[in-house]
Amino acid sequence: xxTQQRTDEALRxxxxxxxxxxxxxxxxxxxxxxxxxxxHAEIATAMALxxxxxxxxxxxxxAAERLRSLPGRDELIFAATPSAGRA
Numbered sequence: 442x443x444t445q446q447r448t449d450e451a452l453r454x455x456x457x458x459x460x461x462x463x464x465x466x467x468x469x470x471x472x473x474x475x476x477x478x479x480x481h482a483e484i485a486t487a488m489a490l491x492x493x494x495x496x497x498x499x500x501x502x503x504a505a506e507r508l509r510s511l512p513g514r515d516e517l518i519f520a521a522t523p524s525a526g527r528a
Contacts, residue, residue: 442450458480466476488497512520
């Protein structure tokens with residue numbers, strides 16, 4: 442399968458996953474953190490079963506490296522907060 446087609450398919454699956462997580466949260470009434478923890482456990486296990494433990498570890502470590510470059514939660518909340526007036 443060509444790279445662009447794989448990328449497009451992965452983006453579609455990512456969107457479906459996002460919607461499924463939201464549906465799980467609504468259906469269970471659980472905190473988002475609980476839903477994400479459960480999903481993370483399932484995905485990490487599925488990755489180990491599908492690709493082998495070492496590949497799953499490498500992929501998780503690569504994802505962790507990408508996360509280190511993102512702004513923190515407080516920074517994101519601050520950036521999304523509308524200003525209260527004019528400067």
